Amino acid sequence: MNTKNIKVVIISMLFLLTVNVTAQETIKVPLSNPAKTGLLKMGIINGSISVKGYSGKEVIVKGTRRKTNDHYNYHGNKKSKTGLKRISNNSLEFTATEYDNVVRISTPVQITTDFEIQVPRNFSLKISTINNGDIYVENVNGVMDVSNKNGKITLKEISGSVSADTLNGGITISFAKVTPGVAMAFSNLNGDIDVTFPKTIKADIKIKSDRGEVYTDFDLKTKPSKAKITKGESSRGNAYRVKVEKWVTGSINGGGAEILFKNFHGDVIIRSK
Known part of the structure; x- marks a missing residue:
């Protein structure tokens, strides 16, 4: 061809x-x-x-x-x-x-x-x-x-699945439909992440915002964060390293594919429609 x-x-x-x-x-x-x-x-x-x-x-x-x-x-x-x-x-x-x-x-x-x-x-x-x-x-x-x-990234009345990232600018997304069972990720450094999903979406949510807040109108069933444990070479020898990160995890409508939100200096807003 x-x-x-x-x-x-x-x-x-x-x-x-x-x-x-x-x-x-x-x-x-x-x-x-x-x-x-x-x-x-x-x-x-x-x-x-x-x-x-x-x-x-x-x-x-x-x-x-x-x-x-x-x-x-x-x-x-x-x-x-x-x-x-x-x-x-x-x-x-x-x-x-x-x-x-x-x-x-x-x-x-x-x-x-x-x-x-x-x-x-x-x-x-x-x-x-x-x-x-x-x-x-x-x-x-x-x-x-x-x-x-x-x-900025603005996605309006879209369907399917999305991976979106920016360093300096907000992310605003409105889904008409979401492909079931497909993982998605949204990340930003400076600016809000504002995503609207259909209210019937089934997903496992993982969220982190170092210098921002998390807002949602979904009934998010949160789970306790787990400590991250690694073992490797260090100045103290072959030692364990334990790190507790500020991730919010939970499920919507019983859970499903993972949707990750990662932000540094901005809020994470998850809306339903």
Whole structure:
């Protein structure tokens, strides 16, 4: 089966003091087998990612080069450029490839690009960004692995299972349905973790927030924390080491697959609907 490869390059070259024009382009990526579930894989350095499920059979990708006035003077010799006009390079470049219902999207590191993507509703996601953007997902059903280092993660009316993590930004998730018997994990360093589940969910819950509180409206049947005991080499010889960690454990509706919440500087909020 051939790989579909779509590369978009748009270059707007503008003289200094003219109005900047933001490059933007929309492409459609056909799937090898539209009747089967697909997977979107993308990891960008700069920019935001928005993914919405729809009733179509292809992936629609809209990329927008964010306006920027950044100018890198690598040579540092301003006198040699006196009397010349600087040409701004507002280029947009990204690549989309498809093979066996797996769509991969990539963009150059130095460009800040915001993506708005439409996928068929039954679609799995493995998406991440690092700087200058948030991640937003709505109305998608699948397995989702979502990561954002410096921004928020918002998943709205989704179905399936999720693993989500961020360092600096809140996590807000609302489930329409949850895949039974599948473990999930949510972790954060700075910001709240706020997740809403269907009230009928069956799960074993494990929660830790070093500098935050835990809130829920579920009837959570808590269990006593167990001490963690390890044995190994140390300055005192082959000794036992006992550590009691601040984990809250319990079950909802009789228990089920484990759902882990780990936070450092923020609250953990577990809601029912």
